[in-house]
Amino acid sequence: MTAQAGPSTQHIVEKVWLSIAERRLRPGVQLKEEQLATIFNVSRAKVRQALTALERDGLVTIIPNRGAFVSKPSVEEARDVFFVRRTVERCVIERLCKSVSKADLKRLRDHVAKERVANAQDITSEIIKLSGGFHLLLAETLGSDFLFTTMRDLIARSSLITAVYRNTNRFNCGPDEHAEIVEAVAANDAEKAIRLMAHHLEHVESELDLSEIRDLSHDLRAALA
Ligand SMILES: [Zn+2]
Incomplete structure (x- = not known):
């Protein structure tokens, strides 16, 4: 399987969303690009797309030079x-x-x-x-x-x-x-x-x-x- 195959960006978004909703992924947890790419067997570019979509929904906070984290709503x-x-x-x-x-x-x-x-x-x-x-x-x-x-x-x-x-x-x-x-x-x-x-x-x-x-x-x- 090539890096571009595997689940779609939407699938990754849904999976992370559900893990947050089910409280398996807690606020403050870092979502490491490389680790996610391995878990889902996709390219880091695809992971970045998913993280950007999740950021737009307010579920993920991306901090420059530090990475992406599950958001902590105030x-x-x-x-x-x-x-x-x-x-x-x-x-x-x-x-x-x-x-x-x-x-x-x-x-x-x-x-x-x-x-x-x-x-x-x-x-x-x-x-x-x-x-x-x-x-x-x-x-x-x-x-x-x-x-x-x-x-x-x-x-x-x-x-x-x-x-x-x-x-x-x-x-x-x-x-x-x-x-x-x-x-x-x-x-x-x-x-x-x-x-x-x-x-x-x-x-x-x-x-x-x-x-x-x-x-x-x-x-x-x-x-x-
Ligand atoms: Zn209800």
């Missing part, structure tokens, strides 16, 4: 991200109540059902993916590329914030609150759906300890394995 940034999420997700719910179809509702209910299975089986990586995925699916259902990309960015940043500031070991952006939101949308009760989403995001934010940086672990290879 408490202020964390509060800002949740502030923006409250605003954007209110807009998403409001529009969804006007446009939701039977097929959309089926997708949303199926998604919540998958969350319940992952919760019952206690599969952390699935729980994290599906929890964030629920919020993304709401935006995707609207068919607005802009809202979808905005939410994708916000969810990625939220995962990083959760990785740093979560005050419990459980990740429970739980299926129950998601299910209530879906049913309020299904009932076309926009006011209730908006209220439930606001309450849900408050709940998620309240489980963050926005007063300290947690202890960090540092093994790149183990985290990406």
Whole structure:
């Protein structure tokens, strides 16, 4: 296999993103180009492209002459991200109540059902993916590329914030609150759906300890394995 073959830049971005979301890669960990190139069997140029994309998403900080590190969002940034999420997700719910179809509702209910299975089986990586995925699916259902990309960015940043500031070991952006939101949308009760989403995001934010940086672990290879 040549250095240019192997996984795409997007695959590397996704893999690092997921490792951050699953809290296997902690903030402050150095992402060494050479090591990543070996792990993924790609060129250093491809690794650099992936790191640049991750920097754009706010997940990685590149320091000249020192290298790339998993970002450490500040408490202020964390509060800002949740502030923006409250605003954007209110807009998403409001529009969804006007446009939701039977097929959309089926997708949303199926998604919540998958969350319940992952919760019952206690599969952390699935729980994290599906929890964030629920919020993304709401935006995707609207068919607005802009809202979808905005939410994708916000969810990625939220995962990083959760990785740093979560005050419990459980990740429970739980299926129950998601299910209530879906049913309020299904009932076309926009006011209730908006209220439930606001309450849900408050709940998620309240489980963050926005007063300290947690202890960090540092093994790149183990985290990406
Ligand atoms: Zn949620």
